Amino acid sequence: MRAIGVIRHSPNRRVNKEEFEELLRSAGYEILAIVEQTREEHPKYNIGPGKLQEVKELIKELNPDRIIFANPLTPSQSFNITKELKIDVIDKWQLVLEIFEKRAHSKEAKLQVELANLQYELPLVKEAIRRIKLGDRAGFKGMGEYQTQQYLKHIRYRMGKIRKELEKVKADREVKRKRREEVGFILVALAGYTNAGKSTLLNALADENIEAKTQMFTTLDTTTRRFTINGKRALITDTVGFIDDLPPFIVEAFHSTLEEIVRADIVLLVLDSSEPWREIKRKFLASIEVLKELKALDKPILVVLNKKDLTSEEELSDKKKAIEELISRKGITVSGIASISAKERDLKELYTALEEVMFTLPKYRLFEILVKEREKVPKVIALINSIGEILDVKYGETTRISAYIQVGMIKSLTKMGVELKHPS
Ligand SMILES: Nc1nc2c(ncn2[C@@H]2O[C@H](COP(=O)(O)OP(=O)(O)OP(=O)(O)O)[C@@H](O)[C@H]2O)c(=O)[nH]1
Ligand SMILES: [Mg+2]
Numbered sequence: 001m002r003a004i005g006v007i008r009h010s011p012n013r014r015v016n017k018e019e020f021e022e023l024l025r026s027a028g029y030e031i032l033a034i035v036e037q038t039r040e041e042h043p044k045y046n047i048g049p050g051k052l053q054e055v056k057e058l059i060k061e062l063n064p065d066r067i068i069f070a071n072p073l074t075p076s077q078s079f080n081i082t083k084e085l086k087i088d089v090i091d092k093w094q095l096v097l098e099i100f101e102k103r104a105h106s107k108e109a110k111l112q113v114e115l116a117n118l119q120y121e122l123p124l125v126k127e128a129i130r131r132i133k134l135g136d137r138a139g140f141k142g143m144g145e146y147q148t149q150q151y152l153k154h155i156r157y158r159m160g161k162i163r164k165e166l167e168k169v170k171a172d173r174e175v176k177r178k179r180r181e182e183v184g185f186i187l188v189a190l191a192g193y194t195n196a197g198k199s200t201l202l203n204a205l206a207d208e209n210i211e212a213k214t215q216m217f218t219t220l221d222t223t224t225r226r227f228t229i230n231g232k233r234a235l236i237t238d239t240v241g242f243i244d245d246l247p248p249f250i251v252e253a254f255h256s257t258l259e260e261i262v263r264a265d266i267v268l269l270v271l272d273s274s275e276p277w278r279e280i281k282r283k284f285l286a287s288i289e290v291l292k293e294l295k296a297l298d299k300p301i302l303v304v305l306n307k308k309d310l311t312s313e314e315e316l317s318d319k320k321k322a323i324e325e326l327i328s329r330k331g332i333t334v335s336g337i338a339s340i341s342a343k344e345r346d347l348k349e350l351y352t353a354l355e356e357v358m359f360t361l362p363k364y365r366l367f368e369i370l371v372k373e374r375e376k377v378p379k380v381i382a383l384i385n386s387i388g389e390i391l392d393v394k395y396g397e398t399t400r401i402s403a404y405i406q407v408g409m410i411k412s413l414t415k416m417g418v419e420l421k422h423p424s
Contacts, residue, residue, distance in 0.1 A: 003029040004058055007070040008047050009038040016244075016282075020070040020092075026216040027098045032062045045084070046077045056085055068095055072247070075127035093120060093247055099216060108169050108257070115162045116253035118155050125152045170259070177263055181408040184387030185226075186234040186358060189264035191291060193283040194241030196270040197306040199223075201342040202238045216241070222260050229354045233386055237264065244286045251293055262294050265361050266335075266354065267301045273319055273339065274310035280319060281326060288332060300335040300357045303327075304350060309341040335360075359389055359404050366391075369401040370419040380418055 005024060007015050017034065024031050035058065037051045045052050046069065055067065066088045073081070073091040082089045090098075097117055104110045121140075128140035128148050139148035180187065190198040199212040206225030212218060224237045237260045251258065261267055269287055271280055284303075291297050303323060308316055316339055327334055335357045338349035358364070369384070371377050377399050384390055389404040405413070410420060 001029050001066060002032050002062075002064045003066045003068050004032050004055065004062060004064045005034040005068050005070060006047060006051075006055060007034060007036045008041065009036065011038060011040065014038075015070050016279075017070075022216055023092075023095055023099065024068065027095055027102070029066070029068070032064050033058055041071075044077065044080050046071055046073055046081070052081070052084060059085060059087060066090060072245075075123045078124060079127060079131065093250070096243065096250070103218065108166070111162050111165055111169075112253045112257065115159060115166070116250050118159050118162075119249040119253060122152075122155055122159075125155060166255075173259070180235060181363075181406075182411065184233055184406050184409045184412070186229065186232060186266065186361070186363075186406075187264045188234055188236045188266045188268060188354070189261040190236065190238045190268050190270060191261050191296075192242060192268075192270035192287050192304075193272070194218075194243055196241070196272045196283070197342045198241065198270050199238050201268070201270060201304070201306065201340070201347075202236055204342045204345045204347060205236050216243075222257050224260075229351065229358060231385060232358065232388070234354075237261075242283075242287050242290045244282070246286075246290055246293075248293075251290065258290075258294055261291070262296050264296075264299065265363060266357055267291070267296060267299055268304050268350075269301055269334075270304045270306050271323075272307050273305040273316060274307040277319060277322055281322070284323065284326070285330075288330075297332070300361065301333075302350070302353050302357065303334050303337045305337065305339040306342050308339045308346070309344050363406045363408060364388065364404045365407055365422070367403060367405045368421045369403060369405070369413065370421065371399040371401065372397075372419075373417065374399070376416065376418070380413070380416060383413070383416070 003024060005020060007017060007020060009015050017036070021031060021034070035051065035055055037047050039048055042048050059067070064087070067081070067085060069089070069091040071091065072093055078089060078091065097113065097120065100113045100116070104113045125140045125148060129145075129152065132139055132145045132148065139145060140151060143151060190202060192198055194216045195214065199218060202223065202225060203212065205227040222237055222239050224235050227234050227236055239257050239260050240254055269284070269291070271284055273280065288297070291301070305316065305320060305323075311319070320337055320339065323337060336353040338353045340347050340350045369380065371380050381390065381393070381401065384401065384403050384405065387406055387409050390401060391404070392402045394400040413420060
């Protein structure tokens with residue numbers, strides 16, 4: 001598909017042109033031209049009417065299949081522009097959804113993308129019906145009035161059905177998560193802008209090979225793998241990458257996926273430290289916004305400055321300071337900052353930070369474990385070592401172990417025939 005891109009910069013906020021081009025390429029478009037304008041939003045066409053004429057001329061000259069706006073369009077703008085240009089017009093969010101559609105593999109991801117698409121189309125179809133009633137002839141995508149009405153019904157029916165199916169998926173996940181808690185796993189979730197290196201980090205931690213590519217939104221499905229933090233059982237989950245101003249309809253559609261972040265014990269917010277500070281800052285703040293929307297800002301968050309192999313020590317330390325400053329200025333609380341290279345598997349700082357955070361988690365409590373049968377002692381100690389931290393062992397008639405234990409593990413321990421006490 002060949003496309004002409006249109007970017008409207010606000011006078012006080014520029015759109016990132018490279019990122020837009022990257023999105024176009026990720027969706028598989030050949031870029032014929034990019035038209036840019038800086039102005040306030042025009043209510044009817046988003047860009048100015050004069051600029052629209054310029055685009056019209058370019059269409060004649062270059063013959064593209066599509067016009068793609070870097071800005072979100074209102075349903076009414078979308079209709080006005082299509083009517084004027086007589087060509088397929090899509091906006092930023094439809095472009096993102098096209099990429100999502102290509103990348104969705106699992107049933108869940110496919111359902112989520114379909115839901116987001118329908119949610120996007122709903123106001124467009126309503127606008128088409130409104131216009132037909134006002135005497136406009138063209139309905140939604142060239143459908144007549146009856147067909148457009150039927151399509152609206154179909155959208156509503158399908159959305160209801162998908163939401164129900166996603167509820168089921170959510171319930172399954174909940175069961176799985178409970179089981180994991182009971183086995184004593186520490187749940188770690190990856191979060192961050194698309195292309196930051198989340199999947200590469202998951203690979204490095206779990207020593208696996210998940211698809212990681214220099215394109216946007218490689219990962220749409222969640223992947224969970226085992227790893228260990230200083231010998232303790234942990235699980236790491238990779239999810240969909242974030243992007244600026246992620247609209248609520250996409251967040252809603254991907255909620256069951258993003259919920260992995262909400263349910264995690266620790267969130268790793270991954271940033272690409274090789275980018276200019278301006279970009280790091282923008283992506284960091286966009287990620288914080290999404291975490292806020294997910295109500296996940298109160299959990300332990302570790303900021304991970306990835307790709308340190310691409311920056312000098314000095315630059316990295318400057319960027320780290322800048323992040324610290326930004327965090328305190330914005331009143332955000334994070335549990336630590338670690339510089340790593342996922343690609344070169346240089347993860348030392350991350351492991352140190354994880355070890356520090358681990359026992360501050362609310363799921364860990366200090367217990368005294370009393371083992372009366374001597375032959376059970378080694379087994380109990382081995383189990384505690386894999387899920388908690390032993391502070392002291394006093395051998396005797398009854399062996400007394402004081403240790404940090406995950407609350408979810410109490411059941412498994414009492415099943416082994418030991419007694420647990422809170423130390424006074
Ligand atoms: N030099 C260098 N490149 C890295 C590092 N980590 C990741 N990359 C590269 O960055 C690109 C993106 O990595 P991914 O792991 O796919 O990024 P992601 O955050 O999972 O991206 P999405 O799934 O699109 O959200 C790939 O080309 C990786 O090889 C690193 O530490 N150093
Ligand atoms: Mg990924």
